Amino acid sequence: xxxxxxxxxxxxxxxxxxxxxxxxxxxxxxxxxxxxxxxxxxxxxxxxxxxxxxxxxxxxxxxxxxxxxxxxxxxxxxxxxxxxxxxxxxxxxxxxxxxxxxxxxxxxxxxxxxxxxxxxxxxxxxxxxxxxxxxxxxxxxxxxxxxxxxxxxxxxxxxxxxxxxxxxxxxxxxxxxxxxxxxxxxxxxxxxxxxxxxxxxxxxxxxxxxxxxxxxxxxxxxxxxxxxxxxxxxxxxxxxxxxxxxxxxxxxxxxxxxxxxxxxxxxxxxxxxxxxxxxxxxxxxxxxxxxxxxxxxxxxxxxxxxxxxxxxxxxxxxxxxxxxxxxxxxxxxxxxxxxxxxxxxxxxxxxxxxxxxxxxxxxxxxxxxxxxxxxxxxxxxxxxxxxxxxxxxxxxxxxxxxxxxxxxxxxxxxxxxxxxxxxxxxx
Amino acid sequence: xxxxxxxxxxxxxxxxxxxxxxxxxxxxxxxxxxxxxxxxxxxxxxxxxxxxxxxxxxxxxxxxxxxxxxxxxxxxxxxxxxxxxxxxxxxxxxxxxxxxxxxxxxxxxxxxxxxx
Numbered sequence: 001x002x003x004x005x006x007x008x009x010x011x012x013x014x015x016x017x018x019x020x021x022x023x024x025x026x027x028x029x030x031x032x033x034x035x036x037x038x039x040x041x042x043x044x045x046x047x048x049x050x051x052x053x054x055x056x057x058x059x060x061x062x063x064x065x066x067x068x069x070x071x072x073x074x075x076x077x078x079x080x081x082x083x084x085x086x087x088x089x090x091x092x093x094x095x096x097x098x099x100x101x102x103x104x105x106x107x108x109x110x111x112x113x114x115x116x117x118x119x120x121x122x123x124x125x126x127x128x129x130x131x132x133x134x135x136x137x138x139x140x141x142x143x144x145x146x147x148x149x150x151x152x153x154x155x156x157x158x159x160x161x162x163x164x165x166x167x168x169x170x171x172x173x174x175x176x177x178x179x180x181x182x183x184x185x186x187x188x189x190x191x192x193x194x195x196x197x198x199x200x201x202x203x204x205x206x207x208x209x210x211x212x213x214x215x216x217x218x219x220x221x222x223x224x225x226x227x228x229x230x231x232x233x234x235x236x237x238x239x240x241x242x243x244x245x246x247x248x249x250x251x252x253x254x255x256x257x258x259x260x261x262x263x264x265x266x267x268x269x270x271x272x273x274x275x276x277x278x279x280x281x282x283x284x285x286x287x288x289x290x291x292x293x294x295x296x297x298x299x300x301x302x303x304x305x306x307x308x309x310x311x312x313x314x315x316x317x318x319x320x321x322x323x324x325x326x327x328x329x330x331x332x333x334x335x336x337x338x339x340x341x342x343x344x345x346x347x348x349x350x351x352x353x354x355x356x357x358x359x360x361x362x363x364x365x366x367x368x369x370x371x372x373x374x375x376x377x378x379x380x381x382x383x384x385x386x387x388x389x390x391x392x393x394x395x396x397x398x399x400x401x402x403x404x405x406x407x408x409x410x411x412x413x414x415x416x417x418x419x420x421x422x423x424x425x426x427x
Numbered sequence: 428x429x430x431x432x433x434x435x436x437x438x439x440x441x442x443x444x445x446x447x448x449x450x451x452x453x454x455x456x457x458x459x460x461x462x463x464x465x466x467x468x469x470x471x472x473x474x475x476x477x478x479x480x481x482x483x484x485x486x487x488x489x490x491x492x493x494x495x496x497x498x499x500x501x502x503x504x505x506x507x508x509x510x511x512x513x514x515x516x517x518x519x520x521x522x523x524x525x526x527x528x529x530x531x532x533x534x535x536x537x538x539x540x541x542x543x
Contacts, residue, residue, distance in 0.1 A: 027437050028437055030437075031437035031438040031440075031441045032441060034438055034441075035438065035441040035442065035445055039445070081449070081452050081453050081456070081457070082453065082456060082457055083453065083457055084453070084457045084458050084459060084460075084461050084462065085450065085453050085454065085457060086462055086464070087464070088464050088465065088466050088467075089464035089465065090464075090465070090466060090476065100446055101443060101446060104442050104443075104445070104446050105439055105442040105443060107442075108438060108439075108441070108442035108445075109435060109438050109439045109442055111438075112435050112438045113435075122435075122438065123435050123438075125435075130503060150466070151466060151476060151478065152466040152467065152468065152473075153466075153468060153473075154467075154468065163489075164488045164489065167488070167489060167492040167496075168488055168491075168492055170492070170496065171492065171495040171496055171499060174496070174499050175499055175502075178499070178502060178503065178506050181503070181506045181507065182506040182507075182509050185507055185508075185509065185510060186507065187503070187507060241467070246467055247466065247467060250453050250457060251446070251449045251450050251452075251453050252450065254449070255446050255449075330488060330540065331540065334491065334534075334540050335535075335540060338495065338531075339531070342524055342527075342528075345502070345506075346520070346521065346524060349506075349509060349517055349520065350517070352509060352510070353513075353514065353517060
């Protein structure tokens with residue numbers, strides 16, 4: 001970033017200014033840009049979630065504000081700003097007011113070391129992975145504060161559950177990330193991406209069977225850390241109403257809400273950097289990318305695509321999986337994920353020492369083939385089911401003939417679907 | 428590196444300022460005193476206070492977390508220097524994990540991970 005600061009200073013013809021002032025100015029602008037980007041990503045994801053939910057449940061989702069309802073999140077933001085900031089009479093006022101701040105700071109500050117592109121990173125720390133794991137833990141503090149300060153039993157239970165869940169699942173996720181750190185020999189996210197390549201067989205995901213399993217361990221525990229379904233017990237609406245944020249309204253609620261959705265993108269972005277080759281483009285070396293702004297733009301786009309796909313999977317999970325029970329949740333973490341992630345770590349270390357280079361190539365190829373085959377079968381099954389349902393219910397059925405919204409049509413087609421399947425349960 | 432740390436500091440400050448600013452606007456334009464200020468417990472009249480002691484078995488979870496999280500932090504330096512440390516380093520970590528595994532088995536045998 002210091003280099004960037006100097007280049008900008010030269011470009012502006014301001015070499016005369018004190019170096020520190022230029023650096024401070026650049027850092028300030030970068031921080032502002034990152035904060036804006038995070039807010040936008042989180043906002044768009046709240047819209048995406050509702051669209052995905054709509055599609056999954058064969059309904060439309062928000063489609064009124066802007067094209068495809070895209071500006072829904074702006075409308076929601078404006079609505080939340082004009083709502084009263086309710087503080088219950090029995091609440092601890094100071095803690096209640098402060099609680100959203102740790103959540104937002106924890107998630108926002110984490111985005112500082114997310115490598116959006118080869119040059120597009122606010123702070124390329126040499127302890128990047130450790131920093132990410134540490135700073136996101138701030139969320140626990142805010143959640144506990146919110147839960148206790150609300151003086152509401154739902155909130156208290158939700159807050160305590162959430163704290164237990166986040167700290168428990170942190171251990172497997174840190175260990176799974178360690179598997180990659182061990183292979184790359186660095187904690188810097190740019191360094192880890194640099195050790196991978198653009199093609200799938202150059203990703204750490206397919207490096208060997210241990211990293212392949214480690215990815216799923218990381219993803220599962222990261223989803224649990226973000227309090228997302230199937231691990232959303234802290235917010236379980238059917239038992240705790242809304243968990244720790246039940247008493248929150250207006251912009252304070254928006255703080256928790258945006259934090260949750262920014263976290264969805266954050267976990268996908270970290271997974272992309274650690275396992276999916278980050279901004280690496282197939283067939284383009286990092287040096288070639290560094291030399292050409294066009295390739296860099298492509299790299300940024302590729303990173304956004306990979307992370308966006310990950311975020312989509314997290315949203316999709318929420319509308320597909322049923323929720324776990326509290327005892328199953330802790331059992332899953334300490335009985336299965338924790339020993340497994342230790343095994344993957346030692347397996348990786350032994351792999352580095354025991355397997356010669358030629359055998360490593362073979363294993364890498366085999367893992368890639370098997371991994372891609374598994375992914376292919378999965379995608380085929382998904383499309384098979386979509387098509388199968390599509391025979392009865394069109395995904396576009398609510399649009400009608402002329403492209404306008406027609407609720408009657410949806411009712412009619414759904415009725416036909418039900419009539420056709422009326423005998424299914426009997427036979 | 429220094430400027431990277433400065434960047435983090437600035438971002439943390441922004442992260443504080445953004446909700447601060449976002450909360451200042453409703454303070455000016457949002458209505459006040461429109462709702463009942465009793466705790467929302469699904470429309471029931473709240474019984475007692477939420478300031479109570481309850482055993483949720485979560486203290487055990489936090490103890491386990493501290494044990495395992497500290498172990499993991501010890502593993503990080505080894506993971507970065509894996510190739511320099513070689514076989515001796517690997518076996519030391521295996522010993523470390525075996526000792527941890529004994530503790531883990533103890534936890535299992537003590538039924539600390541059972542919910543009831």
